Amino acid sequence: MFCLSSGQPASKKVADDLTRYVEAGEQAAEDFIQTRLVDKTVKFQDRMKKLSLHTFKSMALKCSLTSAQKKTVEVRAERNLLGSLLGSLLMLSQHHNISLEQLFEFSLGPIPWSLASADDGLVKTDKAQLMHAVEAITENSDNVTLEKTVNIMDGNALMQSLTHLPQTFEDLAMSIFTCLPKSDTVHFVTDTYLENSIKQLERARRGSASAYIIGGRKTKLPHDFKTFLHNSENKRQLTCFLLKEWQTDRYAQRLQGRNVYFVLESQCICLHSMDGLTVDASPVPELSSNQEEADTRIILHCLYSSQQMPTDVAVVVRSPDTDVFILLMAYSFEIQQPLMFDTGGGNNRRLLDVHKHAAALGHDVACALPAFHAFTGSDCTSAFVRKGKKGPLKLLRNNHNAVQAFLEVGTQANSVSESAALELEKFVCAMYGKPTFSNTDKVRYEIFTV
Numbered sequence: 001m002f003c004l005s006s007g008q009p010a011s012k013k014v015a016d017d018l019t020r021y022v023e024a025g026e027q028a029a030e031d032f033i034q035t036r037l038v039d040k041t042v043k044f045q046d047r048m049k050k051l052s053l054h055t056f057k058s059m060a061l062k063c064s065l066t067s068a069q070k071k072t073v074e075v076r077a078e079r080n081l082l083g084s085l086l087g088s089l090l091m092l093s094q095h096h097n098i099s100l101e102q103l104f105e106f107s108l109g110p111i112p113w114s115l116a117s118a119d120d121g122l123v124k125t126d127k128a129q130l131m132h133a134v135e136a137i138t139e140n141s142d143n144v145t146l147e148k149t150v151n152i153m154d155g156n157a158l159m160q161s162l163t164h165l166p167q168t169f170e171d172l173a174m175s176i177f178t179c180l181p182k183s184d185t186v187h188f189v190t191d192t193y194l195e196n197s198i199k200q201l202e203r204a205r206r207g208s209a210s211a212y213i214i215g216g217r218k219t220k221l222p223h224d225f226k227t228f229l230h231n232s233e234n235k236r237q238l239t240c241f242l243l244k245e246w247q248t249d250r251y252a253q254r255l256q257g258r259n260v261y262f263v264l265e266s267q268c269i270c271l272h273s274m275d276g277l278t279v280d281a282s283p284v285p286e287l288s289s290n291q292e293e294a295d296t297r298i299i300l301h302c303l304y305s306s307q308q309m310p311t312d313v314a315v316v317v318r319s320p321d322t323d324v325f326i327l328l329m330a331y332s333f334e335i336q337q338p339l340m341f342d343t344g345g346g347n348n349r350r351l352l353d354v355h356k357h358a359a360a361l362g363h364d365v366a367c368a369l370p371a372f373h374a375f376t377g378s379d380c381t382s383a384f385v386r387k388g389k390k391g392p393l394k395l396l397r398n399n400h401n402a403v404q405a406f407l408e409v410g411t412q413a414n415s416v417s418e419s420a421a422l423e424l425e426k427f428v429c430a431m432y433g434k435p436t437f438s439n440t441d442k443v444r445y446e447i448f449t450v
Helices: 012-019 021-038 080-096 128-137 155-160 169-179 200-206 232-246 249-255 294-308 322-334 354-361 363-375 390-397 400-408 418-431 439-448
Strands: 061-064 072-075 149-154 185-189 259-264 267-272 280-283 314-318 339-343 350-353
Touching: 012 021, 128 322, 128 354, 128 390, 149 155, 149 294, 155 169, 155 185, 155 232, 169 232, 185 294, 232 249, 232 259, 249 267, 259 294, 294 314, 294 322, 322 339, 322 354, 322 363, 339 354, 350 354, 354 363, 363 390, 363 400, 390 400, 390 418, 400 418
Parallel strands: 149 185, 149 314, 185 259, 314 339
Antiparallel strands: 061 072, 259 267, 267 280, 339 350
16 A cells, blocks of 8 residues: 555555544444443533544654754645545546556656646745855955945846835935945846736736826825835836936936936936036947846846946946846856945845856856756746755756756757756756656656655
């Protein structure tokens, strides 16, 4: 007797209880009638004692967490849809002579459990663990002093981080501008919101909101600004409003002697003032892009700044997003200037030397990180159940063939070579501690090893 959800054989106690449950129920019914209705030695209303027969549920795996609570939690199968399907198949096999051995040669669901949640959705993982793992490899330098900088801001993250909100959108525009670094050159990079975007699934998961019309400068901010930002059209309106507002003469004195590069959809507009009285807005063709995400647009702005600025001017990227850090690691070898990543908040805010961390990993591993990051779980790709980022990264650093395979991912549209695909298969097997298996074992492994 085997548990289909875990693949484990039933213990003697579980097997005995499952085979005698009918007998045990009938005996309990006879005792109830005899003691409460015939002999009347027990009051009819007295509480009945539960039989507490052991089932496969009692075989759930238990593990102790290393947290401060020292809790012991049960790891149990919760795939209700597949669980009911397996039960039905088991019953049918008893009446139609179905071979379970042959049955297990086929997948029992559209997506393996190792790559999907109970409702066949993407498995989410803590992406920040990858950045923390990279940080742990190299000690970060404290008290870094940067005299000349070009600051590149994740505009959407800046808007999300606002806490003390004013009453109107006019004041909001001023508050956001005040939050920009005081350096002579600042890049304010925002997302582009397209219809039928691959990001719509992730945005819907984060929440939704009704459309809000920004009628003008004196329009009142909604009471729940965080929910307001859940709507893509609202964010697009806000970005357009910020650019329009920052071009007014009110900002001329603040822009005098400065260049603020503002990304609006596919365009990039440079805002500056020569006399402190009027604002000049000029497009920058080199920074035009059809990239939807600010994450990749930030890399374009870093490369542009590297070409325009002297080698003693540091490029500082401000963002809380691990995706940005991973991309910076891969492109750091193309940037000659000091490259810093400003991340975190409050007491956890820190300045990471991207060149230093990339050198610690090595050129090939650092350049393979974007493909590795997407492969092990990101916003639009499913993670491997309970594998996270730290363990696979350690495995990657010790596997030259896997590094070369990840370097090939993305170099060709929608395909990788057969040799690279084989190395990626081996990498997944190594993550699960199972280096080789047959086709039958592979299917069982997908079903049982979760």
